[in-house]
Amino acid sequence: MTVTVVGSFTPSVLLDLAASTGQLREHGLDVEEVPVSSSPGQFRSLLDDELHVALTSPDNVMAYRFSPANPLGALADVRIVGAVDRGMGLGLYARPGLGRDDLAGARVGVDVPTSGFAFALYALADALGTSRDDYELLTLGSTPRRLEALLAGDCDVTMLNAGNELVAEAAGCVRLAGVERLGAYLGTVVAVAGERHLPEAEALVAALLATGRDVLEGRLDAEAAAAAAARLDLTPDLAARYVARMRSATEGLVPDGAVDRPALETLVRLRTTYQPVPAPGGGDVLDAALDEDSGLVHPR
Template identity: 50%
Template sequence: MATTVRLGSFTPSVLLRVARHLDPALDVTETLVPSSPAQFQALYAGAYDAVLTSPDNVLGQPRRVEMLAAIDRGMGLALYGRGELRGARVGVDVPTSGFAFAMYALAESLGVSRDEFELITLGSTPKRLQALLAGDCDYTMLNAGNELHAEAAGFTAVARVSEVCNPYLGTVLAALDPAPVAAFTDRMVETAGAIVDGKHDELVIASAMEALRLERPLAERYLRRLKDPEEGLVPDGVIHATALATVAGLRRRFA
């Protein structure tokens, strides 16, 4: 029996592509969202059955949204850019989103407060990557393969979430109603565990090359990041209280 799911995500999910390859019964339509507010507007409107999103987005919702599984610990989430951060133009999804809150903490770790740079609202991570490459912002938060493109273009990470905000929860699978997506949730968690165990390396590399437009050396780095215990996939899908507390603490501190 096929499992049909409409999924809203920010960056094309390699985990999803591997899960679909392993289980052809998964009928999942992935739609890339332009921003966090747009993602949840579409979820509430019934356009999605589930979303891959920051847990902070769930914590900040006025309606009840359930976090079904932990997906990753940030996937290399870091502040990328060039030049002086103080006075720079810093691209964010929206100023009151989870990645923005983490960015404020990273900036403070570098001795720069949030009122010492200009915030530019740019939307999803792929959009911010393109803005950084085009020179439309000086710094932004990147992860999930987007940061590999930035590094290939000569940008560097000036501060990493895994070093400043550890333990961290980067992505969760969430839904208004968990029942219709229960089988899908199980497949995603099982696939994450198998990837961390090294069972599908070539499939992951091929999926990353196709979905994220990465050359093989970068796709191999992406695979290593998926397996990283500090930044990669959560193989059992458990949402640990300490990691969620980090996200909630950033919201309390900067919201």
């Protein structure tokens, strides 16, 4: 069996469960999960075939497929194969002692300034009355790295999710706003470059969906809590909260793996607001992402 290399920002509890319950094996997969340090690094590795499949933000896929202003400066045949979750608690967090009125002048950590989570951060800050020009941006890489920076006092505010936000809350950090304020949202998708690893990506989506159904229907509570505690270094209480969040209809797992148009519209609106790129015929290059035949979402 060929090893499929999957790149993720935060260790995936769902992927761990798919392995431990035998779903990966049933779908013909032997998966090696490797951490990625940033979204540009993830997609560079995906295009270089160092990664076969990515667990990533759908905004990243849109950027590398449609926008020449992406960090790699080139368009690529990347596509979404299936949706995984709706953000898993994604929100704007401040270090202990800071509040909504302290955003002006704050040191704000992002993956890179043009990532999907960064755009969501700008929108939430705007909603709280602080414009992008009023705080200092720090490029810090993946979500676990930003959590470390927040807890160490190396940044004042950042976007956190996928269990990292629970650790932050336990340490006294303050949730200033959640991504649900922005409308329908997708946090994580399965993505692939080209067609070489498309079969593995489709098999992975199927395995994750089967595992997700067991989580949503309460058949893996103990196993999911144990995986969350081990993979994300959570206390039992925080691990239980993580499992509850997996079952959330607004923040948790996407039961059918479908990429819904309202969520894509939210992501397009964020990117065209904070990094508009005019299209030759008018409008924005990201407008094409909403076309049914754009190729952004692989038909299932």
